[in-house]
Amino acid sequence: MEEHYSGRAQPGPETFESTGNDLREYIVYREAPGASPCAPIKQPPSYQFKPINWKTRKVDRQNLTVYFSLSRTEASTRLKAATRGQAMPNARFPTLELSECTDESLKFVLSRTDASVANALRRVMIAEVPTIAIDLVNISFNSSPLHDEFIAHRLGMIPLVSDKAADMNYTRDCECEDFCDLCAVVFQMDVEGQVEGTTVTSQHLQNVWFDPDTYPRASTVEPVHWSCGAEHPDPALDASASGIIIAKLKAGQRIKLEAIARKGIGKEHAKWSPVATVSYKSEPVVSLRLDELNNRLEVAQRQELLKWSDGALKWDARTNKLEYDDAFKYGRTALSNDFVRKCGEMLVQVGSHPSEVILLNNDPSRFEFFVESTGAISAPVVVVNAISVLRNKLQELQTSLRAETLDRVEHGLY
Amino acid sequence: MGTGVKIHAGEGRDGAVTVELHGEDHTLGNALRYVMMKNKHTQFCSYSVPHPSEHVIHLRAQAYPDERGGDESMEDAENAESEHVAVRSMDLVHQGLDDLVAMCDAVKRTFEAAIDAHDAAASSGQAAESQYSR
Ligand SMILES: [Zn+2]
Numbered sequence: 246m247e248e249h250y251s252g253r254a255q256p257g258p259e260t261f262e263s264t265g266n267d268l269r270e271y272i273v274y275r276e277a278p279g280a281s282p283c284a285p286i287k288q289p290p291s292y293q294f295k296p297i298n299w300k301t302r303k304v305d306r307q308n309l310t311v312y313f314s315l316s317r318t319e320a321s322t323r324l325k326a327a328t329r330g331q332a333m334p335n336a337r338f339p340t341l342e343l344s345e346c347t348d349e350s351l352k353f354v355l356s357r358t359d360a361s362v363a364n365a366l367r368r369v370m371i372a373e374v375p376t377i378a379i380d381l382v383n384i385s386f387n388s389s390p391l392h393d394e395f396i397a398h399r400l401g402m403i404p405l406v407s408d409k410a411a412d413m414n415y416t417r418d419c420e421c422e423d424f425c426d427l428c429a430v431v432f433q434m435d436v437e438g439q440v441e442g443t444t445v446t447s448q449h450l451q452n453v454w455f456d457p458d459t460y461p462r463a464s465t466v467e468p469v470h471w472s473c474g475a476e477h478p479d480p481a482l483d484a485s486a487s488g489i490i491i492a493k494l495k496a497g498q499r500i501k502l503e504a505i506a507r508k509g510i511g512k513e514h515a516k517w518s519p520v521a522t523v524s525y526k527s528e529p530v531v532s533l534r535l536d537e538l539n540n541r542l543e544v545a546q547r548q549e550l551l552k553w554s555d556g557a558l559k560w561d562a563r564t565n566k567l568e569y570d571d572a573f574k575y576g577r578t579a580l581s582n583d584f585v586r587k588c589g590e591m592l593v594q595v596g597s598h599p600s601e602v603i604l605l606n607n608d609p610s611r612f613e614f615f616v617e618s619t620g621a622i623s624a625p626v627v628v629v630n631a632i633s634v635l636r637n638k639l640q641e642l643q644t645s646l647r648a649e650t651l652d653r654v655e656h657g658l659y
Numbered sequence: 660m661g662t663g664v665k666i667h668a669g670e671g672r673d674g675a676v677t678v679e680l681h682g683e684d685h686t687l688g689n690a691l692r693y694v695m696m697k698n699k700h701t702q703f704c705s706y707s708v709p710h711p712s713e714h715v716i717h718l719r720a721q722a723y724p725d726e727r728g729g730d731e732s733m734e735d736a737e738n739a740e741s742e743h744v745a746v747r748s749m750d751l752v753h754q755g756l757d758d759l760v761a762m763c764d765a766v767k768r769t770f771e772a773a774i775d776a777h778d779a780a781a782s783s784g785q786a787a788e789s790q791y792s793r
Contacts (some may be wrong), residue, residue: 338765343773363691368686636763
């Protein structure tokens with residue numbers, strides 16, 4: 246296994262090369278014990294590992310044949326040179342550990358990857374996972390204190406259950422004239438204020454296409470009523486019981502409208518974003534300037550500190566100084582929060598600033614994700630959909646890039 | 660939002676290629692740059708967003724010149740070299756897309772397995788709880 250760093254310095258020995266095109270070797274390497282918290286997966290992924298065989302590449306137009314215009318030997322030579330390691334990706338596969346998982350929110354750690362990959366995932370979750378939201382509102386009567394645009398905007402912000410969004414069309418792609426049950430959902434609302442005053446909520450929105458037999462997709466779309474139950478232990482105050490407030494009416498005031506919900510993505514308008522937030526942070530890694538530490542602290546303090554180090558440090562009896570233990574050097578243990586606090590206190594006592602000795606670096610390959618759903622799509626499904634969206638983008642690019650490459654080859658541009 | 664690609668290759672002697680990816684932004688550009696930089700054949704790879712209000716990115720890649728075929732009989736050795744590298748540079752882009760697709764699949768598999776494991780643990784926990792209360 247040769248380590249190779251190309252171009253800019255990259256952290257970690259992440260580039261590797263197989264000695265052959267043996268798929269098993271590759272799979273074994275990827276799914277090595279301890280590499281993943283999950284059981285090793287025996288099946289190769291749906292990604293097709295194609296053995297290097299320039300003959301099949303030569304006739305298979307689907308499989309990018311940039312070499313077919315060249316002579317046989319030339320093509321063979323170039324292909325061998327250019328596609329060494331073709332049968333496997335060059336970057337390590339990330340690993341993923343799930344720590345908290347509910348429909349509303351999700352915490353997981355994505356590791357052994359780069360900020361660019363973590364950021365791609367975050368950006369897709371926020372801006373490119375499709376959901377359904379109210380997009381067009383026809384107001385036929387409004388004597389409420391809120392003007393029409395205000396109400397339309399508030400309606401747009403209500404998350405709608407979008408489990409079937411993936412099966413629905415964008416209205417611009419749909420074959421219908423205006424809109425239909427394959428690309429839209431229609432809600433109606435007609436509320437009149439009672440003497441005691443009336444609160445108009447999302448529960449007043451009636452799905453016109455509620456029949457599941459006639460409208461299998463549109464009938465599933467309804468406003469998300471739940472809120473976090475933990476915040477409102479009293480069911481009377483829980484928003485899941487009362488719905489999302491749209492307006493308040495006095496006696497005789499009335500709102501009558503028709504709202505058309507459509508499929509869209511957060512890039513177009515934030516109301517289509519399936520998440521309230523997606524964030525990631527990298528984990529701090531603590532290390533010490535040991536020579537500084539030994540210089541600044543008294544022997545007694547150093548001995549006291551050793552007790553807090555939890556095996557990460559050891560005592561050198563000859564010099565009476567602290568040293569890293571092998572366990573720390575090989576990454577089997579880390580310096581704890583308690584140690585950092587104690588060490589900081591001691592340094593302050595001797596008039597030093599902790600940052601002169603304690604180094605906090607971010608692990609650049611480990612990302613703690615936090616995903617909070619609006620309720621339109623459950624948080625785990627948001628992640629899965631985001632990966633699918635990213636994958637579809639890549640596949641579309643592959644298709645057009647192959648077509649463009651073939652075009653260039655046919656025009657003798659290679 | 661336009662889609663599609665445009666390839667600029669063989670325009671210089673260095674054998675670098677620039678690919679215009681329409682409809683893409685930092686989301687894909689940076690991740691693609693990362694996986695392509697992990698390719699040991701990559702000498703240079705970067706991307707840019709030429710203008711923030713145009714939905715297009717430029718991805719530039721250049722492969723290391725590698726050992727050449729013994730039967731190379733082109734008269735102009737320099738042109739042959741840059742053409743050779745351009746083919747290889749273009750392959751880096753294709754390889755980068757393949758790698759990123761494989762990475763998506765790997766993350767999805769791991770994530771779904773983790774969710775299944777979590778659900779299984781939760782349901783067995785519930786069962787144990789209900790047994791206890793009974
Ligand atoms: Zn339609």
